[in-house]
Amino acid sequence: MVLLPCLAAAPASQPAGVTVSGKVSLPGEGTMPEMIVYLESTSPGAQFDVPADAEISQKGARFAPSPLVICVGQTVIFKNDEARPIEHNVFSRSPTQQFDLGLYRPPEGRSVTFTSPGLVRLYCSIHRYMDGIIYVCPNRFWANVEKDGSYAIEGVPPGQWRVRTWQIQPRYEEQDVAVRTGDAPVTVNLPLTRK
Amino acid sequence: VLWVVLLNGCAGTTPEPPIAPDRARLIVTPKAEPKQGWRDPKTDSAYTGTAQIGQGKQFETVDYESLDEIVVWVEPAIPVPQELTEITIDLARPDATLRVAPAGVVWFVKGGSAYLRTEDGRVMNLASSSRPTVHGYVEVMAESNPDPVARLYVTATRFAQVGQANQKMVFDGLPPGAAKAVAWHPRLPGGQTSVELEAGKSTSATVTVGVNSLPKAR
Secondary structure (H helix, E strand, O other), X not given: OOOHHHHHHOOOOOOOOEEEEEEEEOOOOOOOOOEEEEEEEOOOOOOOOOOOOEEEEOXXXXXXXXXXXXXXXXXXXEEOXXXXXXXXXXXXXXXXXXXXXEEEOOOOEEEEEOXXXXXXXXXXXXXXXXEEEEEEEOOOOEEEOOOOOEEEEEEEOOEEEEEEEEEOOOOOOOXXXXXXXXXXXXXXXXXXXXX | OHHHHHHHHHHHHOOOOOXXXXXXXEEEEEEEEOOOOOOOOOOOHHHOXXXXXXXXXXXXXXXXXXXXXXXXXXXXXXXXXXXXXXXXXXXXXXXXXXXXXXXXXEEEEEOOOEEEEEOOOOEEEEOOEEOOOOOEEEEEEEOOEEEEEEEEEEEOOOOEEEEOXXXXXXXXXXXXXXXXXXXXXXXXXXXXXXXXXXXXXXXXXXXXXXXXXXXXXX
């Protein structure tokens, strides 16, 4: 499953908190889209820890892992780890965050700290097939959706949230549900629809 | 060689069609600009001995000389009504060729149910006949096909074309006055240029797509 590598970007340990879990369901037959569920805080002034830096390899003119899920404030190191002295030029023209890392060869790595949530499409200006995806969540509270539609976000502190979805290849409308967390686990089921 | 010279000569002297006296013509040449200072893999010794460069290979390079799928549109300062046109999407004949679709035209979908998705992730069903309120790059999808059955770029103006770098695009019937030529590409940042169009005359402009306009980060 494509999403599995991006779990490497998730924090190694979660602080105490409750679990927000549930099931994503489809309107009919079909396979579950590759997607995540994430939380957006609506509690005024809420601040959260930012996970350690993530890294994206460029070996063989491929961004890996891709997609990579990170959170606002997190830094990604784009490492040129080609076996040959092949240069790359990583850039993004996505409205979420635009940048141009310039030309560089192995073993150099250059980094970007992501400051806004949303989708970032990566490209190399030299190599035609070199593209990748980063999805920047508002915070570190996100989880992959399993093939059966289940998800579980652990260690969620008390507060007000919006439970939202993101599909790598959008097939349904993204969902957005308000919840409040306290001392007990919260279940939020998310039926996908398309109008 | 003689025929080539003659043909080129003929092509160079072909008279342009007349311009309506109260309208203007704009000829736009899109340019694709590689990263300043890049080394072409075809001559870069780093690639010596690898078979992975060239068409369809792992290290195939972006062809800036003939970069395709550049969308160019012209936005006159004076709005021009859209033409009542339509586009047809036949699910039985998937076609990934990028097309332009002026906003507001009717989309006909033949052969089943389809939905569209925008570059920013919006998704909506398409009726057999509809006027979707979307702008920018759109993929039309069918449930049975993981790949797009059609790819469209929806523009706010009917003066829009898809072409490749260094090939002239001719826009006729423009109102005289200020206008803006804008370029978009699926992967490279777009560009734009302002022009002043004169009635009964032809004006030339270039628009550039490329990474050099992006903010630098380290």
